[in-house]
Amino acid sequence: MEDLVQQLKAIGYTEYEAKSYVSLVKSGTVTAYQVSKNSGIPRARIYDILKSLIEKGLVLKEEKIDGTVYSPLPVDVFLEKAQSNWQKNYQSLSNKLKQLETTEESPDNRILILKEKTTIISYCRMLIRKAEKRIIISLWDDMYEEVREELEEVAEGVQIQGITLHVDHPIKTVDLHRITHFTEAPTSKRWFVLSIDAKEMIYGSYVNDCELAFYTNDQVHIYLLEDYVWHDVLVNRLVKRNKDNLEQWISEERKKFFMEDGFVEK
Structure with a gap:
């Protein structure tokens, strides 16, 4: 109650x-x-x-x-009444706020903190709908499902590239990340990257882990994180094409680089 x-x-x-x-x-x-x-x-x-x-x-x-x-x-009458009132209020609010909203371009080099799950998801959906040419993504399955509908809606007119993990039937131009010990470890963070036309980007950890993400139109941030996604895509493609067992080697090299398990190379 x-x-x-x-x-x-x-x-x-x-x-x-x-x-x-x-x-x-x-x-x-x-x-x-x-x-x-x-x-x-x-x-x-x-x-x-x-x-x-x-x-x-x-x-x-x-x-x-x-x-x-x-x-x-x-109850049925109440719900219909409530829905009708909400739609009228939403439309009125939308019209009035859009009239007030400035049409000036946002300044460059902005980095904004986004908090709370619904805010982060709504911002991601809004950016996807704004896309004109290209979207680059790095998404785990839970985050992908939150924006799947919007991605599929724009897929015909926008090139979507990047990588996903544990996603069933993603956009066909997006790579599937290989399953590794690192990706399946309970401590692994589910980071996501969503870049729109190389002009705007949202990145952060999956919203159920930490309700915090970042929005930026800073070109340095965007270049570095798009390059990070590309290298992830490239490594996955190379591993799939190579007949040698590279997973063990990659795992060891990662431990050395990040000094995991107290390992320090001499």
Whole structure:
């Protein structure tokens, strides 16, 4: 019940209004006293709350011989009403904000911190839809699935290149990363890179590991990380073409380079 109350508050109802409506949905047609008792709202407040909900069309009032009773607006009707109101508010908000938004080009060399999963995902989706010529990606399966729909929508008009890991049926121009001991290790970070037209980029670790990512239009950042993706693609292609067992050699060389397991080459 608490989750429902919080969700109703998120779309504009007060806590008491939310509790009253949820209580009525659960109980059906009851008196104000019963609403107060079931919802925990003080009796001194319940009539004002019910009056507010009647004016908002969420509660129906009925006068009977033995007293007044209240009924909730049917859930299906409420949901349709809420969706309609949300769409109207969204469109109005969208129009007004876009009129205010500056059309000046953003300054170069920006590095912005993005926080919270939905913000990061929404920003990635927005950038993909802006792409005109080329998208370069380095994505694990969980992050890829978050933006799969947008990638497939733009794939016909935009060249998409890069590498993915554990992704089923990625865009055909994208390479599949080989499975290695390093990629499967529990401690491995699921980094992602999303570069748009070599002009804008978002990079970070997978949002469920750390709700933090970075946006940049700095050309040095973009060049270095696109080059990082290309080298990852190149190594995977070379390993697949080579008949020798390179995985062990690559693993040892990595340990030496990053001084893992306390290894220091002399």
